[in-house]
Amino acid sequence: MAVIYEKGQIVIPKYIRDMLKITSGSCVSVTVVENKIVIEPQSTFEHDFEFLTSQKRVKNEDEIALRMKKAKKNMHDEWSHVY
Numbered sequence: 001m002a003v004i005y006e007k008g009q010i011v012i013p014k015y016i017r018d019m020l021k022i023t024s025g026s027c028v029s030v031t032v033v034e035n036k037i038v039i040e041p042q043s044t045f046e047h048d049f050e051f052l053t054s055q056k057r058v059k060n061e062d063e064i065a066l067r068m069k070k071a072k073k074n075m076h077d078e079w080s081h082v083y
Contacts, residue, residue, distance in 0.1 A: 012039070 002010040012022065020041050022028065027042045 002013070004010055017023070022041050029040050029042050031038045031040075
């Protein structure tokens with residue numbers, strides 16, 4: 001259960017954030033499906049780029065290559081519908 005605060009904010013329980021790897025600054029989409037609020041984690045190009053440039057998080061070249069591939073795919077997915 002979660003409480004809705006004055007500005008419409010809610011706290012996603014920690015075990016759910018951990019399970020879905022949602023951290024502070026993560027992007028999520030919020031939609032309504034059959035009268036239910038659906039919150040889904042979304043990875044954006046900007047978020048991936050920030051991860052790549054954070055020296056604290058990137059530990060080896062394999063991880064950098066994997067993140068670059070993911071960032072490229074996310075950028076393509078985000079812009080593929082734009083003409």
